[in-house]
Amino acid sequence: MMRYILLICLLVVFSSESMGFQTNLEAIDTLLNNSENVEEKVSKPTLEGSIKRAQDYTILLGKLSVKLGNELDTLTILEDLPIAERLIEVVEGRLENRDQGINIRYLSELDNLLNNIRSQVAVSERRITARTEELISVRTGLDSMRQDGLMKLNLKDPDILPEYQTALAQLRNRISRADSILNAQRVLTAGYQTRVSNMMIRVTEISSALDNERRRAERALLSRDINFLWQPKSYESASNLSEVFMDSLRLNEVILKRYLKSHLGVIVLIFIVFVVVAIWVRNMVLKIKAEKEFAKIIIDRAHYIPKYPVLSVVVMILPFVPFFFTNPTISFTTLLLWIDVVVVTLLLWSGFPKGLFQTWLGFVFIFFVYTVSNLYRDVNYSERWYLLVLSVAGIFLAFRILKFKRNNPEMLPYLITILVKLFIGLQSFSILANIFGRFNLSKLLGVAAALSFSQAIGLYLFVQIVMEIIYLQIEVRKTNENDFTSYIDFHGIQTRVKRTLYGFVSLIWIYYFLDNLSLLDLFMDEGFSFLATERNLFNTKFTYGNILVFFVIVYVASILANNIAYFATIKDQQQGSLREKRLGSSILLIRLGVLAAGFILAIGASGIGFDKIAIVLGALTLGISFGLQTIVNNLVSGVILAFEKPIQIGDAIEVGGRSGTVKDVGIRSSKIQSYDGSEIIIPNGDLLSQHLINWTLSDKRRRVELLIGVSYRSDVDLVTSLIKKRLERDDIMKAPEPRVYLQNFADSAIEFRVLFWVENFDIWVILRDEVMRGIFSDFNTNGVEIPFPQRDLNIKNFPWLKGESIKSIPEVREESEPQDNSDIQGNEA
Template identity: 60%
Template sequence: MKFSSLFIVLLFIGFAVNAMHFDDQGLDTLLKASEEVDKQKVEEVKKPSLEGSIRKSQDFTIQLNRMNYTLGRSLDSLEIIEDFPSAERLTTVVQNRLENSDSKISIRYLQELDNLLRNIRTQIITAERKVSSRIEELVSVKQELEAMKEDDLFRLDLRDASILPEYQSALTQLREQVQKTEQILSEQRIYTASFQTRISRMIIRISELSESIAVELRSAEKALLTKDFNYLWQKRSYQNASGLGTVFLESIKLNEAIFFRYLKNNIGLCVFFIFLFLGLYLWIRNILIAIKSQKEFSKIILERAHYVPNNPFLSVLVILTPIMPFFFPNPTISFLTVLLWVGVLSVTILLIGRFPKGLYRNWVIFVLVFLVYTVSNLYRDINYSERWYLILLSVIGVYLALRIVKFQKSNLDSFPSFISVLVKFYIVMQSLSIIANVFGRFTLSKMLGVAATISFTQSVVLYLFVLIILEVIYLQIELRGKGENDFTSYIDFHRIQKRLKKVLFGLAGIIWVYFFFDNLSLLDTVIENSKQFLSEPRKLVNSSFTFGNILVFFVIVYLSSLLANNVAYFATMKDQQKGSSRDKRLGSSILLIRLSVLSVGFLFAVAASGIGLDKIAIVLGALSLGIGFGLQTIVNNLVSGVILAFEKPIQIGDAIEVGGRAGTVKEVGIRSSKIQAYDGSEIIIPNGDLLSQHLINWTLSDKKRRVELIIGVSYNSDMDLVSQILSEQIEIEEIMKNPEPRVLLQSFADSAVEFRVLFWVDNFDLWINIRNQVMRGIFRAFKENGVEIPFPQRDLNFKSFPGLLDEKIKSGAEIEELGNLREKEDMDGEKG
């Protein structure tokens, strides 16, 4: 390259100068001012040395190389050039449609146009960022070039070119290269400015169209409750500019273009969800294959899941379609409609065989009504020809809903409770739609009918969305079972299901409410008003706050509490599965996890809500005051809970006795702990009592237990035989050999000779069963060997007898004789 040659020339010049021992003063006389520069200015310029000039030439050459590399990376205009014509065409279509006064635009379509313009604006802004970044690079190059040209090196020339011709040539090449770089810079600036101008025009145009659409939307929303056309019983007062078929075809064509353009602009997210779909599908498919091959009771396990085993492909679609819109920016109505179609059709296929034939036929007809409504929702213009078939669709929808109500009354367990509420809500909205249509409120009527039908259908999709997720979790739990014959995970799943159902149905409810307002074209209004309400500053005494900050604080605290409780719950379940190994359990450490999650959540809530530390200090001061006056017990229990978590005198699953109550530890809470007694009751014990009272932990270091039996035999028994019998009965496998079982003669009691039997069992949970086995064997052996187990006997002395207060009864014979006399007297009395 020329620059490389220039470096070599300059280096050789430097070596030649050193060899000739030129002094600086002699070399300076070889330099003269350029003829184009004024002589007076040349005298003022400080003339650099030849070595300094060579060094500057080298630096400038490297700098020019860097500039040319920057200029060589031209603007990435391919994407801009490809997208601009499409964006310009769509903005032209929007502009022409807004300027066309022959027909009225529906509110839904106005929102679609506004959404389309937002997507185009996003794309244009992305292009603008690229152009702006390129402009900044060009401005930086221009500034560097101007600074370089102002240097003294470009004002000087050699006085005698014959002495150092290489230096003269190198300097000339450097100046030529500067000029060439300036020319490239100028071309790049002009090229980039053309794109900047084009983008600016497009942004201005989009802003104007967005303002026009906003005006149209406000006007349409204000006229929503007003009369559109004649009452149903009056003569028709409208004339459509286009037929219904023409509107349908044009709307489908336009929505198709919008849909595919939206997919193209979000191709990255589309690819991500394709891979996510494939990943979920393969994961669920592998679970089903593993259960079939590894589990002996696979048929029973798979029969408990109604949807996933039958069609995992459609099940994954039902999982993904409700949540996909929240990941895509500004989703268009056509995109949302396609996702809804996919979800509803997937649910319809999955429900085959799950509903009775009559009810399923009812659902299929409802799906057809839903499809007609969603297509009508895509119409570009308001077409009053829809009036009669919208009334018909509303009547059919109400009829189908009433059939569902009738079926539910006769089959109360077939539907969840909220379905009846949704059905009644649907009937009310469709009735209002019919009334609005009859009284000439066509736009309102269509909006209510569309929102009612889509919302009800979406509720069924979301219900199966929850059920399918729960089924996937259940199948995964079964696959993680302890062994091939283990299908008892269904019991654990029911406990997990109670917790997960609340979360999943809460999520489904949020999704349903979001799309309900969107179907009513009120979503933007609700969001805007909510933001304004939540962000408006308010004052209380001398403190300012916003409801948004308070909401953020409580939401984060609630979520952290929910997370802490669920983490503790699942950790407790894991501990129960490891009940035989105390060291492997988290036990009371779960309390520390809960406290950590709650503490981090509280601090995060404080930071996110913008609450100042001074306010927190005030709250903590008030809390300290409350502790001093009346919260000592609560704080004592809280601190005791932390001590229990660190010292671990008890763990979840331990068998303990405290305060005369015995049971198994089920939970070590923040304020109190839960113990399940052996009779099934649950005892709530404050943590302070666990530390202040005598606590017996049968499983602290191990699960061994000594069992003691007191056996009494008659004084007439053979004591050696009794000892032999007792020793034989405690030689069973379940009794530990070390420590050795022992039979001791305990005492001579009032009615029996008592023997003391001592033995150890290695599992606390089984000691009652082993004791039962030993005592049954002792009783059986005593009976076989004629060993008598005595029972207490007492002698009774009667001092008086009823009816003979004054007589002295001395023996049993007299009593018997007296009884016989009384019996005879009674018989004689009956004969008389």
């Protein structure tokens, strides 16, 4: 095509003087000007313009041909659609068969299957839609070229150059071939689009039917579906349980393979995370064994990680795996539970006593039977008797655990007692439901009890393993004194971390528990409906969801603020001798910053609006003016303390007659650890309004003062030399120089004043004790007397005492004793 265009251009350049060629140009221009296109009539294109337009159309046609070459990926669609169609037919046939009821758990499985089919069909639908839009753009381009006046020229006109006629003919042929390919692609795409649309309609209809079936099954859950236990059987016993098991096994195998294939990327990602964590844990244990002096003692404190690092990582990761998958099927969650229970059993093998481990093995057997029964797609009443036996056996094993707990209260945590009692309660209700003909309810309760108890044990081991990892990581990092983890006291944070972890895993367990009872969807739907319903109060619209989001974010922010302050405080306490390296009262600013950020984020996330918060703050300001002045004063004082930093955590202070070490600088008050062990809570306002003595504000030096008295018979120079000799110690500062002054001539002693400085405030009491003991010992050795208080008593002679002798003490006592009884009675007579 380009060859013909260049030929036409050369002819125009080199033959412009030819009259014949001039006639041809005029003929071509006349034909172009007579085109039906109004726009071209107005623009009156020349031959050169037509050649340029033909060149543009050739380039555009090449691009459209590339789009037509990108055919629809029919191989993937043909691979996925038939499987999805067969599964849809299976579900439709099962719903149409009313001879036997469907397990209520299996209805959820079918719903998950439909959701997966819908997701897969949606992928094909998006591909088809994208291809349709691409074909539409090609059709638009071809139509625009065909409607151009250039394509309506009469190529048989002898006045048009032959080369130009050939080029236009080839362009028209290429457009015609592209149009044929386009039509074929449109027919193919339309066929697949119709097929996919029909599947989406069928999936929607089946999903509605499943919802109706589930609601019917939920309503019938409390109603009697078989005979009472003491009545004759109301169901046929001809159904073969093994056939039901094999049919369910085959169907669950298909569903599981399909589900794993559709989530292969997530599985690979989780496997990579597992490998990385396992390698990290194993290297941590090896590093402790290779580098730590007391490696055996450190390793012995951990029960699971050193012996079973890989299995421990499995227990640590498995509880979170279902949350990475959309609509996990029962077969998939059952597979994860089997792996979890097997790994937990291996971990408990060496740690549990023999009798308790045998009891756990009994639970494992019951768990496996219940999980297999949970995979059945149909309701089979032949399970009634063995489910009843399983419930009784489970209660027996549960009471054995309670007995072991009473005899060995330290071996099992208190949470195990709560879980065992919950298991007994659920199994008891399961037995009652079975006896009174509520088979589906009985099976649901028994399955929920077994699964929930096993999941709780796995989550409990998850907490223990995480605590061991924290402990071992701290021991590993203690080699570097500048590392933050070296400041962490594991035993001090153990309770705090455990409380947080137990709260976290409790939420996960509640989620699993509701799912095991088939109440998760109902709970979520009702909960979201309750939280999302708009309500009015005083012409203000709000939802409980907004309020919940607000308080949750504020609560999380407060937890973060408190934990950050806690760990920073630990670091400051360990850095007590280096005041410039401590965060001190700046921790308060960090807490206020986190709380403020959380508060602002809570307002934005909840949708409450800052205008409404301004109303609340206005009301709060009014309250401050009436009765909250003290609280606000303490709050503002706390901020001032944080900026001015007159006190830091670890400082030794005196305020209001109280002395101690600053332990915490809070938002409203500060905490002081007194030297007698008590904790004093002082409002921040008092720290600013009262006289505050900080012994460690600039440095930790302290002057020690001693007052020592000796008798008047002592050699003053000797006393001075003995005291100065005792002050020649390395822990007593040489500058300022220790001083010994003769202070005072007291009533009974000559008093010396001793002054010296110590570098560290923390040792001044101990150092004063040692110095005074040494001085006392030197005084005794050198005969220096420390006198008792002396008083001179002057007795004056009074006139009425003249001539009377002073009686001795025995005479005074003899006269003061009472007379005998006879003398007393005679006197009375």
